Amino acid sequence: MDPLDKHLSGLAAALGPYRTVAARLADWGAELAWHLGRGGRLLVAGNGGSAAEAQHLAAELVGKLREDRAPLSAIALTPDSSAVTAIGNDYGFEEVFARQVRAHGRPGDVLLVMSTSGRSPNLVAAVRAARECGLRTWAMVGPGPSPVGDICDEVLRCPSPDSQVVQELHLVSVHVMCEHIDLTLPRVLAGSAPEGGSTVTKPLLVVVGDTLLDRDVEGAVHRVAPDAPAPVLDEESVSERPGGAGLAALLAAAQDDYRVALVTALAPDAAGARLSELLTAAGIEVHALPLPGATPQKIRMRSRGQVLMRLDRGGPAQPPGDAPDGLLDLLDAATAVLVSDYGRGVAKHPAVRAALERASAPIVWDPHPGGPPPVPGVRLVTPNLSEAVGFTGDAARGSALSTAQRAGQRLRDQWRAQAIAITCGADGAILCQAGPTPLVVPAPGDAGDADTCGAGDRFAAAAALALAAGALTSEAVQDAVSAATSYVLAGGVAAALSPPAALPTPEPERIGADAAGQLAASVRERGGVVVATGGCFDILHTGHLATLRAARGLGDCLIVCLNSDDSVRGLKGPDRPLNAQADRARLLAALDCVDAVVIFDEPTPEAALSWLRPDVWVKGGDYADGGPSLPEAELVKRWDGQTVIVPYVDGRSTTRTIAAAQAAAVITTSGR
CATH class of the missing domain: 3.40.50.620 (HUPs)
Incomplete structure (x- = not known):
């Protein structure tokens, strides 16, 4: 094979899996924007070709990537030949970076090390020195376990056996991370920090669950197929959006006062890459478990607002792989947790369930008939009426109110949950807590035949956000009923995810x-x-x-x-x-x-x-x-x-x- 074709083939093979792991770059870019924008420092180290990439990253930050902006403090530990040779001569080559880390690093700063092999002793020593000095440690390495990647707080493993491809993906990562820094930095410099210079930390909502790719194919039907009694859809447009837990996270992220992280499972395929792109573009931190097989998709064929057929892809659910690094720390930092279960295995994952059981934040659990029961002690479980009847095997005797009350109390005891809110569509919700008398929360408007796709996700997300803000469970359910009704009346998922109308450009403050x-x-x-x-x-x-x-x-x-x-x-x-x-x-x-x-x-x-x-x-x-x-x-x-x-x-x-x-x-x- 021609060397060019061989090299490009290796690069192309790595790009699909890389897009999944590279979702971490949005988080790193946002964190660096906040840290460097407030006077913090980034230290970067690498050997050989990685040394050049470390210098490249520092140059992009001290200089600029595209548009002019304030210079940011980034130091590459490689280009000072006097320091490197003096330290190497006096203390040994393993100390060339560690000693510089001790000199330049301050608690809270970030050390980023870059290595194709992940085995360099001087980088291992640098990471250990950084941890001793209170720095956060990140690594860009090649695939699989490595001494450097394994001891860092966070790691991006570029999925290619070819060290040249790994280095090229590192360079792509540098540029993408800088793009995310530039996207976040204006908010930092615009005064998002309070008086005295400390940053206001937004409450963190962690969404846990299965994500799928929703695709709507819109078209017109003018004829019937000549070879079968089926309508022929002439495609006019295609729209894509996250579904399942991804949609719940997207709806929650629309509330600017909250930071949203999503723990989900994604396969290394085009659909998984597209979901990563859509979610990170919405400001959501994606923490993905590896998913065997294919990322699930729901494809709706529509004409004039009516669904003609739905095509499902992805096959039967398969157990996700190992939980992402730092899952326990993420849930420990959460202000509230929403489990949006779509029955494909994330909520059943042993490590995920163990982390949820340890979480101290209030948990809202939106269950699925094919999923596991909620972990004991969750604050609120939100099945709809038909799901509640299915979970209990109730014969649905009497009115919807009496059926919901019986099911709610039985599920509350069965799942050892603090409260059950059974959603009843246009009739609102029925909240069952301790005591025999339920709270009935009617819907504030009649949605009629409107599209209710995503209404349950909107309900659960609104309830979780209300609990994150300190609301009582009864107040959270009232907020959730109001939010879900407004969501449906406004046009459902299509309206909720439409870009907002352009606002007039505000007049500058004329300060500075x-x-x-x-x-x-x-x-x-x-x-x-x-x-x-x-x-x-x-x-x-x-x-x-x-x-x-x-x-x-x-x-x-x-x-x-x-x-x-x-x-x-x-x-x-x-x-x-x-x-x-x-x-x-x-x-x-x-x-x-x-x-x-x-x-x-x-x-x-x-x-x-x-x-x-x-x-x-x-x-x-x-x-x-x-x-x-x-x-x-x-x-x-x-x-x-x-x-x-x-x-x-x-x-x-x-x-x-x-x-x-x-x-x-x-x-x-x-x-x-």
Whole structure:
């Protein structure tokens, strides 16, 4: 075989299985965006060709992948020849990376090691050093167990026996991970972290269950087949979406306040790769068990909204392989767990059940007639009425209410569950808890003949999210009935998964050095006058407003140089500022007389003024009538700028406002 054909054949053979394992890259990219975007560091190491790929990754992060963005701290431990040779000479080659990890790594940082064989002693030593220093450890290696991959916290094993193909897949992984970093980074830099710099950790919902690929083939029927009494469907469009537990995860992920992870089983085939692509694109963390055989598919042939035929692929259910690394840790971190069982083996997997039994988070279990019973002690089980009757063997005597009540109480005892919510379609749900009296939750609207596909998933996901938020079980069921009814009335799964209508682009906040610099440049380009002023603006009052309006009247734009929190503390003392710099900047930017705000850390804004170079620098009335000198005045003269003073409103100042508030508090306290 021609070497090119041979090589490409090996690469092509690895791509299908690789797409399944590479779902981990979305998680790694998102984690690195949050960590590096807040000042953390990535260390990367590898030998030979992997050393070049380690340098490549560091270059993409310190530089850029596609669009311009802030530089991120990434250090390749390979290119410093002096350090590598000195450490190798003095401590041995096995220590060339470990010693650098101890020097550069900080608790919480990430070490990523890259190796085709996974056997390099210097990488094993580096990982051990990283763990001792409190770093997280990731590995990109070849297939199968390896000393490097086995001791890391997380590992991506590229499925090819050819080391050259493994290296090429590592390079693909570098680029894909960087794409995910760039997708997540804008949320980090837009202020998703709270005051003080720590990140708000979103509640984690873990969905466990079987995922399948749903395909809808839409078309028109104009004739009957000449060789059989069957309609001929002329295909017009095909749509694909995750089904089963994947749909439940997708519906939950639409709630932006929650992080969603999915524990499922996927085969190394085109359908499994497509599911990984759809799920990770929706922001879902996929933790996949290997699935023998084929990924299940449900293909619906439809015309004018009616299903003509359904074709199922994937064959009989087969037990999934080994549970993914870190499953116990994932469930331990969960705020709530949803088991969406579709009877194909994930909920029956021994390791998965053991992890669920140990989980402390509330569990909602959506059962399947072909699946196992829920683990004991789950918070809520959500069968529909026909499933409940089937589970108990009840003869469905009497009304739906009496049947549901009997079945619910029997299942609650049988499964040792805390509560059973039996869904009854358009009639809502019946909740059976401790005690003989059920809670009936009617549906808030009549869905008529609407498409109910996915309504059970929407119900279970809404209940799990409500429990994650601290709701009582009765409140969670009410939320779930309301959510499922709204879902059906809005058009079901097709409407729920349709892309949202485009929203108008919000006006930028006009905060930061980029905004201020672009504004100054555009004003100068059209011959305008750039005006700047500065201050702490801790409590915005009418005195400030008068100064800002007067300053804005002196030119064509006003840029406010705002003291940072550290700068205010240095000037005013440890009790100031009363309001954080982010809040002060937003209030100023919201004023119609302020065109941009830039924050500085020094005691005076001289550094900011040096690159802004305003035509007019404005100070308040404190500097009039023989007050203190203006240190910025001489600086502004360097570019022929002018410094002016505008008067304050008499009797208005932040210091007087704070003093008056403190005096009022003392009087109130003493009068009690």
